[in-house]
Amino acid sequence: MKWFTSIPQSLLAVILLAIPSSAQTYSNCNPLTGGTCPADSALGSSVTIDFTKGGSDSFTAQGSPSYTSNGAGFTVAKSGDSPQLTSKWYIMFGHVEVVSKAAPGAGIVSSFVLQSDDLDEIDWEWLGADPDQVQTNYFGKGQTTTYNRGAFSANSGSQSAYHTYTIDWTSTQIVWQIDGKTVRVLTPATAEANQYPQTPMQIKVGSWSGGDSANPAGTIAWAKGPTDYTKGPFTMYVKSIAVTDYSTGTQYKYTGTTGNWQNIQAVGGTISGNSNGKSPSSVSASAPAITSLSSGGPIPFQGTTLYPQATGTKSQYTVTYTNYPGLPSGWTVTQSGKVVPPSSAASDTHGNHASILAATCFIFGLTITGRLFS
DSSP: HHHHHTTTTHHHHHHHGGGGGGGOBBBBOOOTTSOOOOOOOOOOEEEEEEGGGOOOTEEEEEEEEETTTTTEEEEEOTTOOOOOOEEEBBBSSSSEEEEEEEESSSEOOOOOOOEETTTOOEEEEEEEETTTEEEEESSSTTSSOOOOEEEEEEOTTTTTTTHHHHHEESSEEEEEEEEEEEEEEEOOOTTTTTTOOSOOOEEEEEEEEETTTSHHHHHEEEEEEOOOOOOEEEEEEEEEEEESSSSSSEEEEEEESOOOOEEEEEEEETOOOTTTTTGGGGSOOOOOHHHHOOOOOOOOSSSOOOOOOOOSSOOOOOOOOOOSSOOOOTTTTTSSSEEEOOOGGGOOOHHHHHHHHHHHHHTOOOOOOSTTTO
């Protein structure tokens, strides 16, 4: 245990006490306007995460989601509740499937979102007051001067049964599917001008109260509130998330300020180079005509407790994690989203303990410098 006792007690106290509160870093660094920003950590592979077995190393929690045999539970019980999970890694084009059940309740919003540092976004959103309908949406570069990109689709029983919701995202199309049936398709040609999402995305899922009395009138109206908390609590459940990153590598870097996918570099890999992933061409591009468009609504998951007004521009940036990959040499993330040590670590007691501490710091977002492991 020499490695442990050699750590200054003051540093050890910081490590042990800071773990619960240091899991995330808020960043205002937009790669298009913020100068040199940290590279995004790449998934670069596929993971399938079963939340009925508990939490995952691949996600950081806000607002205390719960874990039961129903999966991850995102409960809104009082004003200000907005539980959420955010992936520690990004994908650069990919296939994401979420098996979930939306939360009930007037004003309650359940969301499943892909979001990038430069504020590209692809959304699924459910309103608790409307159990048989779901809204799909997209945004490019945080442009919210208009809210005409949302579309509604029938989604019978979204609150009473689990359904599989899919986003298949490539450079040529975005396909939204419910239980394998395509409900919407977007291409660069059919998207609003310069609004096609095409930069590395994190995955965010959770619920919040758009109908809270502290929110602006436009947000409350869009969410079909107000929210009556005496009728709660209101819980969204997510059983599982399956993700395939269509690109490979360890990091994604912006090499210019256009926000175009051609200016994204895959460090140690290739954009759209995941030959082992699901082929984008296997996803049907056919979809029913859109008959109902959204006339308003806020963008979810901006890092605020209560979400913004349904008008104006997006002034805050997404939560960014700068501590991934950052794993000790030989450590990996499995297809179930777990962080595991190298098989050879057990033969080196000093190195194994050091790697365990380093990995623990990685998982909880701590940065250790100096000669801690020497």
